[in-house]
Amino acid sequence: MATPRTSPTASSAPAVARLRGWLQGRDLAVFRSVADRHWPGADPLLPRLSRSANHGLLWFGTAAGIAVLGSSARSRRAALRGVASLAVASAAINTVGKGAVRRDRPILDAVPVMRQLKRQPVTTSFPSGHAASAAAFATGVALESKGWGAVVAPVAAAVAASRVYTGVHYPSDVLAGAALGIGAAFALRGVVPTRGQLPAPGRPPGEAPALPAGKDLVVVVNRESGTATATASLVREALPMATVMEVAPADLPASFADAADRGRALGVCGGDGTVNLAAAVAATHGMPLAVFPGGTLNHFAYDLGIETVHDTAAALTAGDAIRVDLGRFRPGPKGADGADGYFLNAFSLGVYPELVNTREHWSPRIGGWSAGVLAAFHVLRGQRPLEAEFQGRRRPLWLVFVGNGLFRRVGPNPGRRHNLADGLLDVRVIHGGRGPALRLLAAAVAGPLTRSPVHAAVRRRRVRIGGLAPGTPYAYDGEVAHSGTELMIDKLPEALTVYCPMPV
Incomplete structure (x- = not known):
């Protein structure tokens, strides 16, 4: 008589059940050990820290502090990436994580009353959203700035630990939440690279004395x-x-x-x-x-x-x-008297020069960022298109942007030049028409080197803009001046030697 054959799935089911039971037992044992142990100094601190992290308020405040106290672009990037990583983790927790495993919250009988939160959470226990947010924020900050990451990491660890200490999560909830948060920060980095991931700019070597x-x-x-x-x-x-x-x-x-x-x-x-x-x-x-x-x-x-x-x-x-x-650039017709001007970053006509003027007027009173927002609102509401001859045709233009070198995308935004000696001008034009704000937004979404009824972007070695009204404002590297009837724009290739750290 043949012996009945047992399928691999059926034979492995008891083993999986035993492993799950063992893990749950260890999870509960660690939870009770934390509840039974006295932690000097933790009773007045950890419950408050846990509450302060509700809705990410602790991390938003920390991000603001990093941006202000750091006073550098790296600090601001670290703060922004921390908040963005937190947002990705929160979205993942709320849309997928909480619904995937509907686990009941721990029973609080073993947790001392003074540790317990006054308002108990009502969502499912797995995974911990607080731990995910803390880990995502700390990891995002560290990916941009190791120094600030080292400052934030102990606080993030304390917030994660406080969720077990106050009895609202099992240890495995916290570990899973932390893993999800770290994964969210790295997933965001895959879409929006950190500055350290970007290739070094083009670097033709220059001769300069060691000082x-x-x-x-x-x-x-x-x-x-x-x-x-x-x-x-x-x-x-x-x-x-x-x-x-x-x-x-x-x-x-x-x-x-x-x-x-x-x-x-x-x-x-x-x-x-x-x-x-x-x-x-x-x-x-x-x-x-x-x-x-x-x-x-x-x-x-x-x-x-x-x-x-x-x-x-x-x-x-x-x-x-x-x-x-x-x-x-030469701010007048060819052959006219007028000194050449220079730009390292960008030259522009249209709405941007007026935006710069308005921003500089208000920035001493309300700060640079707020003044920029106010200036954009003021200019885009009341400005008229510029009339000029561009590429042999007279047309209305909201903006003419000429970059010194091709600006490339950093994630979804154009913002960095990978080659500072490419011999090219990055020319972008926003054509005239209704709704300058929408046209500028469409141009930003379209990106570099595109053509559309709204936006055109091309590479050139020189640009001529004619038919200008005398006194038309233009901007270069954040400064504002006024033109004659014509502008000639080109480049002096490799004309400047700059001290620059070499990549290791």
Whole structure:
């Protein structure tokens, strides 16, 4: 008589059940061990910490603190990535996690009353949303800034532990939530890369003298620019042999000329407008430029990979430098008297110059970010399209943007140049028509190098814009000036040598 055969699925079912029972038993044992043990100092702290993390309030406040106290682009990116990672984790928990395993909350009989939360959660226990948010935020911050990540990690761990300590979750709920939060932060990084994941910008090497401790370096500081005054103190500490001059904006041109005559290299500390002035002087004198980010945005410095005084100081000590292109424009017809102007980042016509003017008017009173929002609302509500001849045809234009090098996407947003010496102009045009705000949004979504009835983006080596009304405002590197009837825009390839840290 044949022996009945048992399917592998049937034979493994008891083993799976035994393993599940053992895990649940261990989970309950650890929960009861935590409840029975006295944790010195934890009773007044952990329940409050657990409540403070409700709805992510603790992490939003922490992100604001990092952005303000850090006062650097890396800190702001860390804060933003932490919040974005938290949002992804929360969405995953609320849409999938809580409905996948409907586990009852622990029974609180073993948990001392003083530890218990006054308002008990009513959702299912698995996984822990608080642990997921804490882990996602801490991981997101650490992916952009290891220093801030080390500060946030103990707080995140304490929040996760508080969920078991107060009796609202089993340990496995917390571990699963933390794993989900970490996964959410890395998933977001896969879609929106961190700055460290991006390829290094194009770096044709330049010749520059090594200046240990800043010897023979003269640094001009715009004392009214962003964080320049505080940055100047860091420059003096890092480069004690450098000459550091803090001057008013009106004195910058004369100070740069004087610094170029006194040193072997020219240093600048300020925003993009200040760096623009220094770059023109350095290129004219054929000397290397050392950039210390001290403005509000510092686009050029960050595209070089310079975020701190230490980055520039290390490049000066080693004599590491690269060559970059310098954008050039003539604010009048060919052959007319008029000095050439230069730009490191971008040149623009249309709504942007008026936006810059309005922002600069309000920023001393309400801050740069708030002034930018107010300026955008004011300009897009009341501005009319610019009438100009572009590519041989007269047309209404809301915006003409000419970038010094091709701006590429960082995640969903165009924002960084991978090659600072590509010899190309990144030309983007928003055509005239109703709804400038919607047209600008459509252009942003469309991205670079596209053509549509709303937006066009092309690569050029030179651009001519004619038929302008005399006195038409234009902007370059955040500064505003006024044109004649014609603008000629091109590039000086590899015209500027800049100290820049080399990738390891």
